[in-house]
Amino acid sequence: MKLLQAKLSKYTEPQKAKAAGVYPYFRAISSEQDTEVIINGKKVLMFGSNCYTGLVNHPKVKEAAIEAIKKYGTGCAGSPFLNGTLDIHKQLEARLAEYVGKEDAMIYSTGFGVNLGVVSTLTGREDYIILDEQDHASIIEGRRLSFSNYLKYKHNDMASLEEQLKKCAPDKVKLIVTDGVFSMEGDVANLPEIVRLAKQYNATVMVDEAHGIGVFGEGGRGTCNHFGVTNDVDLIMGTFSKSFASLGGFIATDKEITNFLRHHSRSYIFTASITPASTAAVNAALDIMIAEPERQQNLWDLTHFALDGFKNMGCEIGHTSTPIIPLFIRDNYKTFGITRDLLNEGIFVNPVVSPAVAPTDTLIRFSLMATHTREQVSFALEKIHKVFKAYGLVD
Numbered sequence: 001m002k003l004l005q006a007k008l009s010k011y012t013e014p015q016k017a018k019a020a021g022v023y024p025y026f027r028a029i030s031s032e033q034d035t036e037v038i039i040n041g042k043k044v045l046m047f048g049s050n051c052y053t054g055l056v057n058h059p060k061v062k063e064a065a066i067e068a069i070k071k072y073g074t075g076c077a078g079s080p081f082l083n084g085t086l087d088i089h090k091q092l093e094a095r096l097a098e099y100v101g102k103e104d105a106m107i108y109s110t111g112f113g114v115n116l117g118v119v120s121t122l123t124g125r126e127d128y129i130i131l132d133e134q135d136h137a138s139i140i141e142g143r144r145l146s147f148s149n150y151l152k153y154k155h156n157d158m159a160s161l162e163e164q165l166k167k168c169a170p171d172k173v174k175l176i177v178t179d180g181v182f183s184m185e186g187d188v189a190n191l192p193e194i195v196r197l198a199k200q201y202n203a204t205v206m207v208d209e210a211h212g213i214g215v216f217g218e219g220g221r222g223t224c225n226h227f228g229v230t231n232d233v234d235l236i237m238g239t240f241s242k243s244f245a246s247l248g249g250f251i252a253t254d255k256e257i258t259n260f261l262r263h264h265s266r267s268y269i270f271t272a273s274i275t276p277a278s279t280a281a282v283n284a285a286l287d288i289m290i291a292e293p294e295r296q297q298n299l300w301d302l303t304h305f306a307l308d309g310f311k312n313m314g315c316e317i318g319h320t321s322t323p324i325i326p327l328f329i330r331d332n333y334k335t336f337g338i339t340r341d342l343l344n345e346g347i348f349v350n351p352v353v354s355p356a357v358a359p360t361d362t363l364i365r366f367s368l369m370a371t372h373t374r375e376q377v378s379f380a381l382e383k384i385h386k387v388f389k390a391y392g393l394v395d
Contacts, residue, residue, distance in 0.1 A: 076276070
């Protein structure tokens, strides 16, 4: 056996979980991604999706994707820098910039690629990147590719953020990057205070709205819109793989920044463009999000109903106030076992274990879509209570 294979063969955690019958990943779905899916021929309620708007199976979104394939084909066969820019890409960029309230926007092939390409590119060797310790992995990877100085503040702790800002040279660029809604525990960044500190210390702010768009703000415009700080946030990032029911992502900012990124961001220049179908699907989803505010309202009605249900049940749910509801288990294998047992009861949820979180912070991630019904949520609450009680987590 070669050295690489010998080294990697020591990683046996997945095999152990499989042998114990609790391995929870790569569960194959044989139906559309909806509130109800089919796994192994069995109907299961989906509470593990990030499509907060529930648009991934909307007829208008699917039809738009089909029509785009008919006109443009299945792919672009090149990056946007060369042969991969379509007129519908430019049209969507203009719509997205207007939607989130910025001067310009750029479309990337994935949301991960946005953060990777933006965070790694904007700042120089003597500048600073300042991250919340619970920022998304794509932000962290972007920082790792940067040559800039790196500072980290305690999660959503504004005193800690100010401590880091004080360490920075006043005449150097300081880029604060935060999630708007934190993807695992569902809590919301303190954007008003982040903006205030950014002004005080002459820093630039970038907000990842991956889990905020479609949920917060007028027409689902995100947390920056919700808090009224859009004009004070310099860069707004969004992904298409969640509320927009597609694949890809974007950064919206001023034209000076996009001009630089279009000619320096490697995950933009050296990655093939987002497909015509994905682009058209986003455009159709955007139409629906703006035209149907009742969809967003239903999501919040369900969120409050579920939050009340979990609190009354005695579940530990942390600081969430969003459709992302963490149910803390605080034990890796118990989390795996509960995930398996809930699937057997007809409930699909996602386990979050170390190293994604500390071993003492493991949780079940329960997430809602606007298309869920109150009856479906009630059924899930009933089954979760049954399983949690069996594990001694609730009475």
